[in-house]
Amino acid sequence: MINALSFDIEDWFHMVEIDAVADPSKWGDLPSIVVERTRWIVEVLEEKGVRATFFLLGWVARRHPELAKVIAAHGHELASHAFWHLRVDRMTPEAFREELKQSIDVIEDQCGRKVLGFRAPSFSITPGAEWAFDVMHELGLEYDASLFPAPRGHGGYPCPPEPHRFTAAPSGRAMPELPMTTVRYGRLRLAFSGGGYLRLLPAPLIRHGFRHVHRRGRPVVVYLHPRDFAPDCPRVPMPLHRRFKCYVGLRSTESKFRMMLDRYRFDTCAAVLGIGEGEEPRMDTDGHG
Numbered sequence: 001m002i003n004a005l006s007f008d009i010e011d012w013f014h015m016v017e018i019d020a021v022a023d024p025s026k027w028g029d030l031p032s033i034v035v036e037r038t039r040w041i042v043e044v045l046e047e048k049g050v051r052a053t054f055f056l057l058g059w060v061a062r063r064h065p066e067l068a069k070v071i072a073a074h075g076h077e078l079a080s081h082a083f084w085h086l087r088v089d090r091m092t093p094e095a096f097r098e099e100l101k102q103s104i105d106v107i108e109d110q111c112g113r114k115v116l117g118f119r120a121p122s123f124s125i126t127p128g129a130e131w132a133f134d135v136m137h138e139l140g141l142e143y144d145a146s147l148f149p150a151p152r153g154h155g156g157y158p159c160p161p162e163p164h165r166f167t168a169a170p171s172g173r174a175m176p177e178l179p180m181t182t183v184r185y186g187r188l189r190l191a192f193s194g195g196g197y198l199r200l201l202p203a204p205l206i207r208h209g210f211r212h213v214h215r216r217g218r219p220v221v222v223y224l225h226p227r228d229f230a231p232d233c234p235r236v237p238m239p240l241h242r243r244f245k246c247y248v249g250l251r252s253t254e255s256k257f258r259m260m261l262d263r264y265r266f267d268t269c270a271a272v273l274g275i276g277e278g279e280e281p282r283m284d285t286d287g288h289g
Contacts, residue, residue: 003210003220004178005052005266006145008119009038009060009067012227012234014085015246016122020236024084027059033233035064037226042074048261052076053269055119055145058083058103061110068110077268079117080104080141087124088132088146089155097135104139116270119223120146123155123180133169142275143176145221150182150189162218163273176273181221183209193260194223199249203256210264219272222260228253 011034013021021030038054045052054071056078061068071078082088083103088096104115118141125132125146136144144166147157159166161182165174182189185205191197192209201209213220227233231250238246260266270276 001214001217001219002265002267002272003222004145004269004272005050006055006119006221006223006269007038007041007052008055008057008081008121008223008225009034009071010057010081010085010121010225010227011060012230013236014057014059014121015238015242016085016087016124018236018238018242020238024059028063031234032064033230034060034226035067037229038067039070040229041224041226042070042076044258044261045076046074050261050266051268051271052266053079053117053145055079055081055117056103056107057081057085057121058099058106059085061103061106065110068107072111072113077117077270078107078111078113078115079119079145079269080107080115081119082121085121087122088120089124089126089129093131093135096132097138100135101139104141114140116142116275118144118146120155123148123152123157126155126157130168131170133166133175134171134173136175137169137171137173141175143178143270143273145178145180145269147177147179148182148191149179150191162216176275178221178269178273180223181209181213181218183212193220195225195228196245196248198222198224198256199228199253203259206256206260207263210260220264221269222266224253224257229257 080103083099147159148155149159166177167174
């Protein structure tokens with residue numbers, strides 16, 4: 001079974017609904033970890049011979065143009081994570097279209113490849129925001145990875161747990177969808193293979209999740225952020241429950257990540273969905289155009 005390995009490339013301060021870091025005009029003055037940690041991720045994947053999808057935030061791509069080039073030069077897929085890290089279900093279709101196009105344009109300009117996929121910040125395509133899929137079609141995207149098939153704080157959409165064709169957009173046009181992986185633990189349906197869920201759960205429960213999903217003939221979707229590998233990342237004031245979710249288990253992420261790379265097979269989201277990844281990047285192996 002080939003699983004989908006993905007990274008949401010945003011900085012530590014790109015957190016939804018945290019007042020202390022909500023003003024984009026102040027982001028440029030904050031300390032940054034995204035370049036260092038993303039380069040480390042690329043190095044580990046190179047060591048293991050694994051490809052992944054990097055859902056790159058447009059703001060990060062514009063501020064750190066070397067990142068897209070380095071990621072593409074190592075054979076990985078670049079996809080969009082929007083531009084400003086806003087909740088899609090709080091936007092109008094017009095505002096979402098403008099922001100998504102802005103992110104696609106900057107990523108394609110930097111890496112020389114067509115952007116095929118999108119993941120909404122915080123999996124924030126929820127019931128009532130199905131119009132977002134028609135916007136994706138208009139902008140030429142070929143798949144989505146935004147649906148989280150269980151309740152969560154900033155998202156949740158009732159959909160099949162396996163890769164499928166989403167047809168609930170107003171136009172009825174089908175879009176290949178790669179939803180986040182969830183399993184049942186008792187009465188709860190939880191993710192186990194990404195973000196705070198992966199940091200919180202012990203390795204045996206993560207392996208249990210892989211076995212459970214593979215027995216049903218489905219791939220596991222893994223998603224991580226650069227800040228998941230940064231125990232020393234800056235802290236800002238936030239509610240206690242958000243502090244727990246943001247910072248729990250940071251020192252355990254690297255060992256769990258390496259465990260997954262050693263035990264399971266991975267490829268890009270596009271490859272798992274059987275979607276072509278466009279032209280090779282027009283740059284040398286050092287990542288310079």
